Amino acid sequence: MDIRWRHDIDRVLSEAKEQKRPVLLDFSAAPM
Amino acid sequence: MYPDERVARFITDNFIAARVHVRDQAGDFVRFGERFNAQWTPTILELDPDGVERHRIEGYLPADDFLGQLTLGLGHMAFKRGDFGEAEKRFREVVDKLPRSDAAAEALYWAGVSRYKKSGDASALGETAHAFKQRYTDSPWAKKASVWSA
Numbered sequence: 194m195d196i197r198w199r200h201d202i203d204r205v206l207s208e209a210k211e212q213k214r215p216v217l218l219d220f221s222a223a224p225m
Numbered sequence: 226m227y228p229d230e231r232v233a234r235f236i237t238d239n240f241i242a243a244r245v246h247v248r249d250q251a252g253d254f255v256r257f258g259e260r261f262n263a264q265w266t267p268t269i270l271e272l273d274p275d276g277v278e279r280h281r282i283e284g285y286l287p288a289d290d291f292l293g294q295l296t297l298g299l300g301h302m303a304f305k306r307g308d309f310g311e312a313e314k315r316f317r318e319v320v321d322k323l324p325r326s327d328a329a330a331e332a333l334y335w336a337g338v339s340r341y342k343k344s345g346d347a348s349a350l351g352e353t354a355h356a357f358k359q360r361y362t363d364s365p366w367a368k369k370a371s372v373w374s375a
Contacts, residue, residue, distance in 0.1 A: 194234060196233050196242050200244060200250060205241055205243040206276045215239065215279075216243055216270075216271075217236055217269065217271060217295075218245070219242070219243065219244045219245070220268040220269070221245070
């Protein structure tokens with residue numbers, strides 16, 4: 194399975210608070 | 226790390242996965258890099274729902290070690306919110322399922338602490354110190370637990 198990476202970080206942080214869900218934030222240089 | 230099916234499943238089941246790319250999102254990399262003090266790749270942060278960093282992984286890890294760190298981070302997250310039962314469950318998961326991973330000795334230590342915090346029973350600490358006489362004997366966590374020996 195593929196991970197569904199999100200790139201809209203501000204929106205992710207807002208949704209995490211609303212959904213009470215942790216965030217995995219990856220600072221990456223891997224090919225996109 | 227990420228191509229591993231177990232890693233992908235674990236992340237999907239437990240987190241909202243977000244990525245900032247050093248070149249393709251250069252502006253965001255600087256902005257969020259400053260906010261979260263991340264200057265190197267890969268830097269992987271586990272944030273609680275309020276956006277507070279609870280665990281940090283810097284540099285590449287093989288899949289088992291990465292899974293161990295991710296699980297350890299969820300344990301620390303539960304511990305910080307005072308959910309010691311969930312914290313112990315996560316820490317034991319590392320020790321039981323990934324006993325050879327780098328995170329296992331730390332997880333054994335915090336599993337004992339979590340059990341003590343939940344129960345108030347000091348024998349949880351003594352049993353943890355005893356467990357460190359059988360495994361992870363050379364780890365710094367064994368030294369930390371040695372003070373609990375009866």
